[in-house]
Amino acid sequence: MNRGTKFCYDVILKIKPILGVLQILVFTFILNSCKAKNKHNFTQEKPRPNIVLFLADDMTWRDSEPNGNPDVKTPHIKKLASEGISLDNMFTSTAMCAPTRQQLMTGLFPVRSGAFPNHSEVYDGVKSLAHYFGDLGYRVALVGKQHYGPETSFPMEYLGGRQHDSGKDGADIDLRVIEPIVNDDRPFFLIVAQNQPHSPWNRGNPGMYDPDKLQVPDYMEDTPKTREGLSRYYAEITYMDSLLGKTLEFVEIAGKTKNTISIFTSEQGYSYPFGKWTCYDLGLKTAFIAKWLGKIHPGTRNKATTQYVDVLPTLLEAIGEVPQKINTGIPDADGNRGFDGHSFLRVLMGETELHREYTYGIQTTRGIIDGSESYPIRSVRSDKYRYIQNLSYETNFYNIVVVRDSIYKDWIQNAKTQEELDWVKKYQKRPYEELYDLEKDPFEKNNLAGNSEMTEVKKELSIVLENWMNKQGDKGVETEMEALNRQKGKGNWMSHDQKLKEKSN
Numbered sequence: 001m002n003r004g005t006k007f008c009y010d011v012i013l014k015i016k017p018i019l020g021v022l023q024i025l026v027f028t029f030i031l032n033s034c035k036a037k038n039k040h041n042f043t044q045e046k047p048r049p050n051i052v053l054f055l056a057d058d059m060t061w062r063d064s065e066p067n068g069n070p071d072v073k074t075p076h077i078k079k080l081a082s083e084g085i086s087l088d089n090m091f092t093s094t095a096m097c098a099p100t101r102q103q104l105m106t107g108l109f110p111v112r113s114g115a116f117p118n119h120s121e122v123y124d125g126v127k128s129l130a131h132y133f134g135d136l137g138y139r140v141a142l143v144g145k146q147h148y149g150p151e152t153s154f155p156m157e158y159l160g161g162r163q164h165d166s167g168k169d170g171a172d173i174d175l176r177v178i179e180p181i182v183n184d185d186r187p188f189f190l191i192v193a194q195n196q197p198h199s200p201w202n203r204g205n206p207g208m209y210d211p212d213k214l215q216v217p218d219y220m221e222d223t224p225k226t227r228e229g230l231s232r233y234y235a236e237i238t239y240m241d242s243l244l245g246k247t248l249e250f251v252e253i254a255g256k257t258k259n260t261i262s263i264f265t266s267e268q269g270y271s272y273p274f275g276k277w278t279c280y281d282l283g284l285k286t287a288f289i290a291k292w293l294g295k296i297h298p299g300t301r302n303k304a305t306t307q308y309v310d311v312l313p314t315l316l317e318a319i320g321e322v323p324q325k326i327n328t329g330i331p332d333a334d335g336n337r338g339f340d341g342h343s344f345l346r347v348l349m350g351e352t353e354l355h356r357e358y359t360y361g362i363q364t365t366r367g368i369i370d371g372s373e374s375y376p377i378r379s380v381r382s383d384k385y386r387y388i389q390n391l392s393y394e395t396n397f398y399n400i401v402v403v404r405d406s407i408y409k410d411w412i413q414n415a416k417t418q419e420e421l422d423w424v425k426k427y428q429k430r431p432y433e434e435l436y437d438l439e440k441d442p443f444e445k446n447n448l449a450g451n452s453e454m455t456e457v458k459k460e461l462s463i464v465l466e467n468w469m470n471k472q473g474d475k476g477v478e479t480e481m482e483a484l485n486r487q488k489g490k491g492n493w494m495s496h497d498q499k500l501k502e503k504s505n
Helices: 003-018 021-045 075-083 097-106 129-134 175-182 224-253 308-318 406-414 418-425 452-472 496-504
Strands: 050-055 085-091 139-144 188-193 260-265 285-291 300-307 359-363 377-381 385-390 433-437
Touching: 050 097, 050 224, 075 224, 075 260, 075 285, 097 129, 097 308, 129 139, 129 308, 139 175, 175 188, 175 224, 188 224, 224 260, 224 406, 300 308, 300 359, 377 452, 385 452, 406 418, 433 452
Parallel strands: 050 188, 050 260, 085 300, 139 188
Antiparallel strands: 085 285, 260 285, 359 377, 377 385, 385 433
């Protein structure tokens, strides 16, 4: 019984003893009118807004037209930005697929939720957007890549799709399956989680991008191999952009565009060095564009600092709920059972350019393909500085880029100066602390951690980072060593360190 109906009913009960039969009939008519009026309000006058969340896969934040890439063609992302708002400082807290996606769906940071390694699951009892929106009458569905679990924490409709795209055996994703969702009478929350531009970059038309004519950014080594890879990577971004266009076309055909919050976000960075699997901006910073006709001012940008854990509380507030009242199903170390994130709805509405003072980062290397035995990384970022702790700095950082992909070796062999070579080698061998002035050094090449003038800055940020880790129950190396217990279906994982040791015996 809704609030209006309950009020009418309570009035009748209070005055019933002093009324005659005629009066009772009159008030019964009033009660029925209340019911009809409230039903009409929900279904016609004030329907809940729909939500479409379109996820890229391993796409560096700047690699689209509205975010400044001079080469790549993304007409549908460009159109969405012209109709909505682009957030210039959105961050994930982990540059890997499963932890990133489960942050978006739960509003919780990775260690607290349990989904801190790649291919991991949240703890039993953790709730997600599927609970919150499903309980409000939404039809919640996902098509494409899942990378979440267990099912009890994500009770949404799965519409099918690939968990990884080899580029073979037909299309990556069949978007026709979303038609029944967007044409439903119920409000919907639809997640389109296609696989592009995750490597191996085999979709789209590389012929659109002549390697010799591309502008290689300053955070990459300019080699023929880099250019050839960028050509295929950009082609896959353009292909992905076409899928975004098709998704929004289905919503338009259904007549739902006006009452739909449409979001594009790029996930974590690409798999070149210093992107995915790191806590640098190239890994953690992400594109985020939102459109809501009549609510969000078109063609605007906002510099407010936001994080993926803030997205779910924002969407709940946008549909009229109070996110502060939500019980996420799991407490942090202080006993708080609410979200780690906070709504930035006022940012979307253009009412403020302030939100977070800090964003946080975590990398769990144990459990990834060809990963180190233990190489946990933690970071905190303000508007001006990024501070990083490499907790197992005595050892080397290993991943598939270092061990199998020839691009890292190519960069080492073709670095043009000693300074560039030292920077490339830092990808594998890092100091305990790193500190970067992001205003002067946006690509984080000049480590200021050893500079005596930066002692106070470093101390302040290290305290902020420590406090966040404590609140999350994050024990650093000890947490890293629990990674395999949080993964699903990985079998007997062996670190690259172990493989080297076996090979030498």
